[in-house]
Amino acid sequence: xxxxxxxxxxxxxxxxxxxxxxxxxxxxxxxxxxxxxxxxxxxxxxxxxxxxxxxxxxxxxxxxxxxxxxxxxxxxxxxxxxxxxxxxxxxxxxxxxxxxxxxxxxxxxxxxxxxxxxxxxxxxxxxxxxxxxxxxxxxxxxxxxxxxxxxxxxxxxxxxxxxxxxxxxxxxxxxxxxxxxxxxxxxxxxxxxxxxxxxxxxxxxxxxxxxxxxxxxxxxxxxxxxxxxxxxxxxxxxxxxxxxxxxxxxxxxxxxxxxxxxxxxxxxxxxxxxxxxxxxxxxxxxxxxxxxxxxxxxxxxxxxxxxxxxxxxxxxxxxxxxxxxxxxxxxxxxxxxxxxxxxxxxxxxxxxxxxxxxxxxxxxxxxx
Numbered sequence: 001x002x003x004x005x006x007x008x009x010x011x012x013x014x015x016x017x018x019x020x021x022x023x024x025x026x027x028x029x030x031x032x033x034x035x036x037x038x039x040x041x042x043x044x045x046x047x048x049x050x051x052x053x054x055x056x057x058x059x060x061x062x063x064x065x066x067x068x069x070x071x072x073x074x075x076x077x078x079x080x081x082x083x084x085x086x087x088x089x090x091x092x093x094x095x096x097x098x099x100x101x102x103x104x105x106x107x108x109x110x111x112x113x114x115x116x117x118x119x120x121x122x123x124x125x126x127x128x129x130x131x132x133x134x135x136x137x138x139x140x141x142x143x144x145x146x147x148x149x150x151x152x153x154x155x156x157x158x159x160x161x162x163x164x165x166x167x168x169x170x171x172x173x174x175x176x177x178x179x180x181x182x183x184x185x186x187x188x189x190x191x192x193x194x195x196x197x198x199x200x201x202x203x204x205x206x207x208x209x210x211x212x213x214x215x216x217x218x219x220x221x222x223x224x225x226x227x228x229x230x231x232x233x234x235x236x237x238x239x240x241x242x243x244x245x246x247x248x249x250x251x252x253x254x255x256x257x258x259x260x261x262x263x264x265x266x267x268x269x270x271x272x273x274x275x276x277x278x279x280x281x282x283x284x285x286x287x288x289x290x291x292x293x294x295x296x297x298x299x300x301x302x303x304x305x306x307x308x309x310x311x312x313x314x315x316x317x318x319x320x321x322x323x324x325x326x327x328x329x330x331x332x333x334x335x336x337x338x339x340x341x342x343x344x345x346x347x348x349x350x351x352x353x354x355x356x357x358x359x360x361x362x363x364x365x366x367x368x
Contacts, residue, residue, distance in 0.1 A: 054175050057137050057165060058157040067178030068131040074117055075136045076101040076273070077160035080317070081173055082134075084352040085182030093128045101313060103276050104355035122147045132176060134158050163228045166190060166319040186318075186352065193321045193344060194232070197328045200335040201234030207331040209235040210264035210301070213251065213312075214272055216289075217259070221250040226270075229320045233328035238262035260295045266308070266330055267301040270323075273312030275355055277362040283309050287367040306330065307367035314345055314363035322348060326364060 052064040072093030073079050079098045082088050088105065095114045099107040113124040117139030125133060125148065133148055135141045136159040145155045156176060158169050167187055174183025211226045212219055220226025221242050230237045239254060239262070269290055271282070286309045296302050308330060315323035322345055329336040342360030349357040 052175070054156065054172060056157040056172060057159045057162075057169065058141065060157065062154050062156050064132055064154055064156075064176065066131075068176050070128065070130045071132050071134055071177070072113055072125055072128060072130045073134045074098070074114055074120075074139055075160060077316075077319070078134055078136060078158060078173075079105065080353065081158075081160045081170060081186065082177070083354065084186045084348075085170065085174055085177065085179045087173070087177035087179050087182070088354075090177060092130060093125060101273050101275060103274075104353065120144060120147075126151050126153070132156055134173075134176070136161060160319065161225065161316075163225045163319050166321075169319075189347070189352070190318055190321050193318070193325050196339070197232060197234075197324055200339075201328055201332055204234045204332050204335060206234060206236035208238050208263065208265045208300075209233075209327070209331070210238050210259055210262070210267045212267070212269045214270070215253070217253050217256055218251055219254055221252055224250050225316070225320050226251075229324040229327060232324045233331055235266070235327065235331050238264045256293065256295075260299060263300050265300045265304070266306045266327075267299070268308045268310060268315075268327065268330075270310045270312045270315050273314075273316055275313050275349075275353075277358055278311060283365045287365075291367060305366070305368045309365055309367060311363040314360070317345070317348055 050066050052066055054062050054064065056062055068087075069090055070092050071082070071087075071090055073082050073091050074095040076095075076098040079088075079091060079094060079102060082091050083105065092111060093113045094105075094107050094111055095116060096112050097116055098105070099112055111128075113128070114120040117135065120140060120143075122144075130153055133144055133153055133155045135144060135155065135157060137157050138159070141155055141157045148155060156172070158172050158176075159165060160169050160173075162169070167190075170183045170187050170190075174180045209230045210219065211230060213226060219239050220237070222237070222240055227237050227240060230240075238259070242252065267290065269286055271278075271286065287307070290296070290307055290309070291302055301307050308326075310323070310326070315326055317323070322341070325339075325344055326341045329339060329341050342364075345360050345363070346357055349355045
């Protein structure tokens with residue numbers, strides 16, 4: 001079981017050297033091209049002077065003084081990955097969202113350097129004296145690169161929320177922290193899940209799915225992680241014909257009447273992620289709200305008791321691999337009769353996150 005360990009740190013004259021640094025960065029528009037990369041072990045090189053060169057998710061070649069011993073990691077998914085590969089004790093700075101979603105990391109206020117992926121306090125970053133600053137590509141990485149360059153703090157773009165670059169991201173973090181074995185274990189667990197899912201759903205007919213995230217009638221579009229796990233689980237996104245932006249996190253609020261017309265066979269409502277259980281009242285309230293919507297008594301999913309409510313920490317965990325497994329068991333119960341997805345969630349929580357785990361029912365429940 002891995003646990004995050006507190007680190008003592010000192011950065012002499014930090015206050016003096018950061019006076020010229022802006023407290024918060026503004027977001028520089030991202031490149032409109034494909035920000036991904038095929039980062040593999042061949043993209044990393046250790047030089048004779050001990051420095052380490054990696055290629056990040058923005059396709060940039062970044063040189064580090066060596067494997068990171070002190071890192072600032074923004075984004076909860078990135079912090080989950082760092083913990084999972086065995087590098088959680090080397091993270092010294094976080095965003096507030098990570099602190100909220102991952103209470104088992106024990107993040108203190110003095111370790112929070114940003115409110116989110118854009119509002120970054122660079123004075124706080126510099127004061128922590130990190131070897132590397134890690135941020136996903138939908139964060140203000142261009143601004144961070146400019147602000148931290150004069151302090152010799154390299155910025156690495158690693159996008160842990162992106163289903164499409166899971167292996168590249170895990171490998172990249174394994175290289176940055178010199179944890180290749182830990183990275184291989186995480187990748188192996190992910191592959192174990194998707195090998196199981198793909199094998200079992202291979203000869204099944206797609207089942208119509210409406211996946212709602214956080215807000216009423218807010219759903220994922222093609223290219224989003226939610227659409228990807230629906231397809232991977234042997235489902236058909238009932239709004240899969242909509243494509244308003246092509247963004248990998250594209251979501252839109254749909255007309256309630258359109259849901260009735262498309263008649264999903266399975267409905268999933270995922271609320272905001274938090275490893276802290278939200279209590280049974282949250283599930284009961286959402287269940288009543290979903291099934292009580294006008295006209296929903298005629299929706300196939302409601303009539304057949306195939307409505308599910310989940311905490312996003314569980315179903316979006318491990319780049320949504322856990323969500324894909326849960327969904328596959330709901331869509332194709334006969335093919336997964338011998339599979340308990342809760343066993344996999346338990347492994348992720350206990351073995352890879354070192355978190356106390358109250359049981360899968362605290363995070364995912366069937367309505368009714």
